[in-house]
């Protein structure tokens with residue numbers, strides 16, 4: 001029997017197009033001993049999914065994911081954890097008021 005690579009990960013299917021998510025679209029944004037924040041982009045429809053993987057006592061692993069519009073070019077900004085400023089909030093308010 002052929003052994004699987006230690007780097008093989010199961011990412012499930014894309015919630016939009018239902019195609020299998022592949023690890024070449026995977027990026028780890030942040031991680032420590034207890035959790036990893038990851039982003040995977042579907043190579044079929046280019047939807048992005050952010051998810052956390054958390055290790056719990058007893059070796060259990062949980063994941064929580066959310067569909068997002070973050071693209072690969074945005075990952076550096078997310079990694080820097082740039083905080084919103086008051087001006088950002090006012091800009092969004094002005095933008096929405098004009099809609």
Ligand SMILES: [Zn+2]
Pocket residue numbers: 014015016017018019042043044045046047
């Ligand atoms: Zn997809």
